[in-house]
Amino acid sequence: GENVEQHPSTLSVQEGDSAVIKCTYSDSASNYFPWYKQELGKGPQLIIDIRSNVGEKKDQRIAVTLNKTAKHFSLHITETQPEDSAVYFCAASKAGTALIFGKGTTLSVSS
Amino acid sequence: DAGITQSPRYKITETGRQVTLMCHQTWSHSYMFWYRQDLGHGLRLIYYSAAADITDKGEVPDGYVVSRSKTENFPLTLESATRSQTSVYFCASSTGYSNQPQHFGDGTRLSIL
Numbered sequence: 577g578e579n580v581e582q583h584p585s586t587l588s589v590q591e592g593d594s595a596v597i598k599c600t601y602s603d604s605a606s607n608y609f610p611w612y613k614q615e616l617g618k619g620p621q622l623i624i625d626i627r628s629n630v631g632e633k634k635d636q637r638i639a640v641t642l643n644k645t646a647k648h649f650s651l652h653i654t655e656t657q658p659e660d661s662a663v664y665f666c667a668a669s670k671a672g673t674a675l676i677f678g679k680g681t682t683l684s685v686s687s
Numbered sequence: 688d689a690g691i692t693q694s695p696r697y698k699i700t701e702t703g704r705q706v707t708l709m710c711h712q713t714w715s716h717s718y719m720f721w722y723r724q725d726l727g728h729g730l731r732l733i734y735y736s737a738a739a740d741i742t743d744k745g746e747v748p749d750g751y752v753v754s755r756s757k758t759e760n761f762p763l764t765l766e767s768a769t770r771s772q773t774s775v776y777f778c779a780s781s782t783g784y785s786n787q788p789q790h791f792g793d794g795t796r797l798s799i800l
Contacts, residue, residue, distance in 0.1 A: 607786065617794075618794075619777050622788045665730065669785040671786055673785050674732050675732075675785065675789065
């Protein structure tokens with residue numbers, strides 16, 4: 577079955593810097609890749625997702641890129657702010673299978 | 688307000704007791720899911736439901752029971768709680784089983800002593 581690996585497990589950046597989190601997946605048939613942000617004491621919230629027919633998607637300071645050949649996708653956050661501090665999860669799925677989540681990245685943005 | 692609500696938010700119980708975690712959604716999503724979140728494991732699917740009276744196992748179903756008599760509710764029951772079931776439990780809903788965004792509740796932190 578699908579396996580999703582996420583790196584790094586922790587990431588510390590200065591306010592204003594960029595942050596990049598990378599996930600690799602094992603099933604080449606996977607075609608849906610969401611990213612979730614989880615703040616302390618809250619449930620995961622979808623922040624952006626991408627499907628395999630698209631190589632990149634942006635939403636303000638957040639972007640996701642997908643490399644189907646290498647089977648990896650990345651979350652890019654530019655101009656980081658303290659409120660970006662949270663745990664970020666990537667996930668992957670294909671038709672007929674459940675979402676498989678990575679183990680999460682704890683992002684800390686210091687001002 | 689539309690959304691997904693879990694109750695209780697915190698629960699402490701003892702081994703061997705039965706405990707039920709509640710989940711209620713107001714979006715009329717057909718699919719609902721239960722996950723557990725543990726350090727080092729991320730989110731793991733326990734059970735899911737495609738519609739009222741249709742449920743199926745996920746990755747880690749042992750020790751859990753679910754039911755779905757109404758579309759909006761999806762309770763999770765631990766029939767005889769064990770310490771290994773100490774975790775944070777999240778309910779989610781979606782318009783599909785796969786390849787669709789899932790909307791999560793704020794979780795129930797369950798401690799089993």
